[in-house]
Amino acid sequence: MPISMPPAPNKDDLIATWNFLQAGVEKIMTNLKDGVDMATYMGIYTAVHNFCTSQKAVTSSQGGIIGGSAHRGAHLLGEDLYQNLKAYLKSHLDELYERSKGHVDEALLSYYIREWDRYTTAAKYTNHLFRYLNRHWVRREIDEGKKDIFDVYILHLVQWKDVFFEKVHKSVMDAVLKMVEKQRNGETIEQSQIKSIVDSFVSLGLDETDSTKSTLDVYRWHFEKPFLDATKEYYQNESKQFVAENSVVEYMKKAETRLDEEKARVGLYLHQDIMQGLMKTCLLVLVTDHTALMRDEFQALLDNDRQDDLARMYRLLSRIVDGLEPLRTKFEAHVRKSGLAAVEKVAVEGDSMEPKTYVDALLEVHTQYSKLVENAFAGESEFVRSLDNACKEFVNRNKVCKTGSTRSPELLAKYTDVLLKKGAKSAEEADLEASLIDVMTVFKYIEDKDVFQKFYSRMLAKRLVHSSSASEDAETSMIGKLKEACGFEYTNKLQRMFQDIQISTDLNAQYKDFQAKVLSPEELKAAVDPSYHILGTGFWPLSPPNTNFIPPQEIVSTYTRFQSFYFDKHSGRKLTWLWQLSKGEIKVNYVKNTKIPFTFLVSTYQMAILLLFNDSDTIAYEAIQEATALSAEHLDPSLSVFVKAKVLIPSPETGKPEPGTTYSLNYNFKNKKVKVNLNITVKSEAKQEVEDTHKTIEEDRKLLIQSAIVRIMKSRKRMKHVMLIQETINQIKSRFTPKVPDIKKCIDQLIEKEYLERLEDNDELGYLA
Known part of the structure; x- marks a missing residue:
């Protein structure tokens, strides 16, 4: 029902003025929907202005004297007006509280929201009408350091919090939590109501030391804390019951769904500030409390290649501290076991192991579990490390290559030789490149990389000498990959071998021109059509023939003529004919x-x-x-x-x-x-060649160890025996893992050669310049 406004009062009449203002404020607070006409609005505004600027001393209702000077009077009148407004708001909110007692649950929420909206809207109007009071009296009070003085709008909020909110917030929050529980149980609720409650709690966060600032203290204490406590209790009860009645896989699906729901709930009607606490609470109850249960299921999921379920477990456990570490350990052991089983399945006794069969078995296991890491474990670096550790183990120590054996790099080099030779089945360039990438995958895990290098260089030498390479581009690509993996020094000789073949091609063309000049057409027609490779002794892993040989007379004139041609171009050089090649x-x-x-x-x-x-x-x-x-x-x-x-x-x-x-x-x-x-090639020859290669590897290793020791001691001058051994291992392990007894033997040999000396305490070595 419309409230009629009394006539504008005399500005010097305090009681009449406040009665006039109170009627206006009452109309705004209770009946704003009917609006305020301009005359009334301006009347209130003017009355506040006039009241605060009255220069006459007036008599209070108690008969006392208010004021003295104009400034003092305005000051006291402003304070009186402020206190009257504050008392009115308290009275108004007391009435709201009494009426709230008749509402419970969702009805209480509706009441609270309706009254909050009405109250805060009215506060904005009242604040504008009392703008003069804010601008002068309130501002002066605040500037003078007075506490509990706020502008009119903030005063409304403070009164709401102190008079009404403190009495109803628990009932309101209980109603909110009942609604949220209904939604978690699958029922539909009015989400906007909860959002309005959240906004209200946030708005009440006032910084009492600075009314211009706000905090989230009210929201955090009265909304966030009980919300998180209720969430924890709800999911403790639900998860306990669900686990008792369902499988671990079903529980993980349920937990993941619940986490997604709670995250979405923040965006729907909660404040963003709750996100961290809510996720922490949910993870504690849904994941951390059931970690042991999930970890126990991990092996069964691995055994059955349940990638979707493994991915779900990874997503859940990756969100808690140290949730994945035990899984990585189990995964590494599982991959190693699978690798050993795969090799044992194809293993053949003796030297008849087919290189392709062996390498394919290694690659199959690596491919399977690298895909698993990518798909189920998001390619996480720690799982990749576990995969690498497992592969390194089963590649270097399995039934085919016993501990300390050099069989894996030897077979890998032979497999590469088959790929790069003419007549290989995968003749397509793209297929060949993909196969070379697979070779490098296994090569990465090989510990004795020097063994691979030695076998590979010998086989490359034969391919180049016999012109049996399937593709020069593929050969270059493979050397490039090895260079990228192990550095320039590892492939230096391989690249020089290619250069020698190119130089030889040019030399053969020159020799043909030479023959055309020195032979008659009849002699040229009857002559053998030769081709020669001039190979640098220091770069090719080839040895002179280890048997006497009388070349057939039919080719003697041909090769002696070439020798004359070559020595004319390069005096002082020596040619050793490799008849065996x-x-x-x-x-x-x-x-x-x-x-x-x-x-x-x-x-x-x-x-x-x-x-x-x-x-x-x-x-x-x-x-x-x-x-x-x-x-x-x-x-x-x-x-x-x-x-x-x-x-x-x-x-x-x-x-x-x-x-x-x-x-x-x-x-x-x-x-x-x-x-x-x-x-x-006869088997006995091939076997002898393998044995010769291994002897060369052993000799090269001794030299490599000795050169590393000398290099270290030259820079350090003196060093503890144990430290020297460790440093030597660190420097050489990228090529192979040296054995400690071998290093000790090399140290003794260097002492005999007077490169090193034992110092007085016998535990320290010195370098002899």
Whole structure:
């Protein structure tokens, strides 16, 4: 019902003035929806102004005298007006409280919100009407350091907090928590009500030392704390019951859903300040309290490759302190066990282990678990480290390569050789590059990288010398990858080998021009068509022949002519012919019943043997040996290949070459191919080559250890024995892991050579310049 305003009072009449102002404030506080006409609005504003600026001393209702000077009177009148307004607000809020007793739960929330909205809206109007009081009296009081004095709007909030809020906040919060619990139980609620309550609690956070500032103290104490306490209790009860009735996997799904819901709840109607505390509370109850349960399930999920569930467990446990560490340990052990099992499944006794089968087994395990780390564990660096540790273990120590063995790098190098040779199945460039990336994946885990380097360089040398590389780009790519992984020094000799081949190509072109000048057309037509590789002794892992050899007369003139040509260009150099690596083609004209003559691809040793049959169809073993000067270990494998291919027929058939056997040409030789490759490595030769490579590795290691020790001592001058050993290991471990006894032997050898000396206490070594 509209409230009528009394007529504007005399500015000097305190009681009449306040009655006039109170009627206006009452209308605004209780009936603002009907609006305030301009005349009334201006009347109130003017009355406040006039009242505060009255210069006459007036009599108070108690008959006393107020004021003296104009300034003092205005001061006292302002204070009287402020106190009257404060008393009115208290009375108004007392009435609101009495009416609130008739409401509970959601009805109480509706009442609180409705009255809060009405009250704060009215406060803004009243604040404007009392602007003169704020600008002068209130400002002076605050500037003079008076406490409990606020501008009119803040006064409204302070009164609400002190008179009304303190009495109802617990009931209001109980109603809020009941609504939230309903929502958590799946019921639909009026979310805007809770948001309004939150906004109200936040607005009541006033800094009593500075009314222009606000705090979140009221909200945190009266809303956030009980909300978090109720949340903790709710989820303790729910999770306890859910775990008792469901599997761990189902519980994780439930926990993840609840965490997402609570995070969304903040955005819907809670204050952002609660986020950290809410998440901490939920994680404590939903995750930390059930950590042991989830960790116990981890192994079963790994065994069954349940990647989605593993990812869910990772997401949950990654959000708590040290939640993942036990999982990383279990994961590492699991991968190592899987790797060992995979190798044991394909392992073959002795030296017949197929390199591709072995490397594929290693890669299969690595690929499986690297995908798991990426998909389930978000590629987290600590899980990657666990994967790397496990792979390093099963790559270097498994059934194929016993502890301390160099078998893994040897097999990896052989696998790489198969990939890079002509005739490899994966002829596509893209497939080959992908395979080389796989090689580097395994290479990363190899401890004895010097072993790989030695085998790889020997195999690369053969590919280059025999022109059997599948792709020059692939060879370059592989060396680039090794250089990136191990540095320039690791691949320096490999790159120099490529340079020698390029220089040799140019040299052969020059030699052809030279031959064209010095030979007649008839001589040139009858001459052998040669190709030479000039290989630097210090860069190629090749040794001179370890047998005497008399080259066949048919090629003597060719290679002596090349020697003359080469020495004319490079005086003072020495050429050592590597006959064991040389090869050629021989056209076969003796075979009957063939339209096209066969061409035999042979080694130079084989060539020398076959050319003897130009003079005789049958030759004795001893005659062949005398004519070629080859030792039995080189002659016998070549004869065995000829017999197996049925190029030669032995008599008697003893099963192996030996003195007393004669060999005859097989005029009825047959083969599906016109070009027949007889230049085949015999197993015994391959085995000997592997043994020689390992001997070279051991020698190189001794030199590497000794050079590291000298380098360290040269810079330190003197050093404890134990410290020197540790520093030596640190410097060399990127190439291989040296054994302590080997380092001690090298130290003793260096003392004998007088590079080092033992000092007085015998526990310290000194460097001898």
